[in-house]
Amino acid sequence: MPDKNGATIMQRYILWFSVMSGALVAGCSEASNSATEAAPSTTDDATSTGAPTTAGPTGESTETGAAPTSSGGEELGQCDPWLQDCPEGHKCMAFAPEGEGAFTGTKCTPVAANPGSLGDPCKVEDGWWSGVDDCDHGLACWDVDPADNSGQCVALCRGSEDDHGCPGSDDVCVFWVPGVAHVCLQGCDPLLQDCAEGQGCLPNWANGGQDFVCQAEYSAEEGQVFDPCEFTNACDPGLLCWGPGSALECEQDAIGCCLPFCDLKDPQCTGEGAVCTSFYEAAGSEPLPQFEDVGICVLPG
Template sequence: MTMLCAALVAGCSGPGIGATETPTTAEDPSTSTATSPSTDTDTDGSTTVTPTSSGSTSSGSDTVDPQTSVTDGEESMCDPWMQDCPDGYKCMAFAPEGEPAFTGTMCTPVAQNPGKVGDPCKVEGGWWTGIDDCDYGLACWNINHADNTGQCVALCTGNPDAYDCPGSDDICVFWVAGLAHVCLQGCDPLLQDCPEGQGCLPDWASNGQRFVCLAEYSFEEGQEFDPCEFSNVCDPGLLCWGAESAIECGEDVPYCCISFCDTSDPQCNGEGAECVSFYSDVGGDAPPEFADVGICVIPG
C-alpha cells in the first residue's frame, strides 16, 4: 500500500486509509480539519476524518471572542499536559481560521455551567477557535459543522511518556502530538459497539493495535465499494482502503469503502475477495482481543 500524508491530517495514518482527519464538520468532510487522533502513519494511505475539539463558549451571556480569549491578549502557548493556565482558563489547541489542523495552544475561558463528559457541547465560530463550553480538562469533540455542536470528552492526563484517561476505560488518542490528546471510547470493529453516529475504526497511533469510536461522516454515501477519502466517511463496519482491494471499486478512484470481516467466520461480498487478517497489511501481531478481525480484499 502506498503511504499518503493527507494535507488535512497533521500526519499519516495506517494501512487502508487511515490517516485520521478530523472533519470538524459533520457536513463537509472534505473541509474538515485534519488533526488526526493520533497523527500517525497510516500504512494504507488514507486519512480519517475526525472532528476535532475546539470550541466556542460563552461565559454567561457574553460571547467569547476567540481573538481575545488569551489571557494576555495575544496567542500565547500553554502546556495541555500541565494545564498551566490561570484560574478560570484551560489550555486548548487552536488553529488560525483557514488552517487545516491545530497549530498551537492557548488559554481559553472555562464557561459558566460547563458541560461534563458525555454532555452535548458547542464551539463558537468553528473547531479552530479553541473555545468551547465543556468543563476544565474537557474538550468539545466530534463537531458537527452545521451547528458547531459536539460532545464533551476528557483530555488525556499525564505526560507524553506516561498518559492515561481519567476515571474511564477510554483510550488516549494523540490527535496532534504536543497539542491535542483526547480520550475516546474503545470498541470492537466486528461488533461496531459505538454510540449512534460513530464508527469503530483503528487508532493509527497504535498502528491499529487499538480501535476507537470516531464520528462517522458518510451521510448518504459511504456504502460498501463507494469511493472515499478519509477513514470515517464510510458507514460503520466499513473501512476506507486502497481501491485495488476490490474489483467493484473501479480503477478511477484511489480508495473505497471495504468491509471488516471475521476470519473465524469469513464472509465477503466482493468478487474474488477473501477475509484476510487486518494485520496482514498493517503489520505487527494481532492483539488477542482482535485476533479474528479481518478485511475483505482480493489477496495480493
C-alpha cells in the same frame, strides 16, 4: 480532522473527524492499490504510505502558535496540555490558525460561564480550529458536526506523555498531535461495532491502528459497501475506507472505497475474489491479542 504516497494528507480533509476543539482534520493517503502497504503514522513524518485512513493530525507541525490573548486583551501565552497550566478560568486547548489543515499549537482559552460536563452536548466557536468551546476544564468538544459546530464533551487525556490515562476505564488516550492534542475516546470492538448510534468502531491510527475507538460516522446517504470515500469515518459502521485497488467493485480512480471488516474465525466476504485478510497484515502492524481475529475483505496481495 497526515501520511504518505508522496502527498501530505492533512490539507485534503477538514472538519470531518472528531477532534480536540472541533472536527478533527483528517485525511486519507493517496489511494493505495495494495492492502498490504503500511498504515499511516502520527509522527512528524507525515509521509507514510497506506490505504485511505483518518489518521488525524499527526504532528506535521507541532510547534506552538503565536501567543493568544484573552477577551480582555491580556496576553495568555502558550500552555502545556498535560499540566493545564493556564490562569484560573482558562484551559489549555489545541488550536490552529484559520485555514490551516491541522492543529499547530496550544493556547489558553476561557472556560464558559456554565460549561458542559462529560458527555454533554457542546459547541465550538468559529470552527474546529479555534480551540474555544463550551465544555468544562479538562474537557473538549468532540464529534463536531461542521454544519452547526455542535458536538459532545469528552475528556482530555490526563497525566503525562509517558504516563497517561483517561477517567473512563474503557477509554483510550489518543495522541492526535503529540505534545498538542490528546483526547480520550471510547474503546470498541470492530467486529461487534459496539459504539453508540451515529458512531463507528474504527482504527486508532494515532498508534498505527493497534486498537480501535468510537468515532462519529459521517457517511449520510453514502458510505455503503464499495462506495467511494475520502476519509475513514465516511463509511457506514462495519466498513472502513481503504484503497480502491483492494476490490474489483470499487471505483479505481476514487481516493478510497468502503470495504467491510470480517472475522478471521468465520471469514465471509461478498466481493468478487475478496479474501478475509488480517487487518494487521493489511495495515503492516502487529495486533493486540483481543484484535487478532479482525480482518478486512480485500483482494489477495
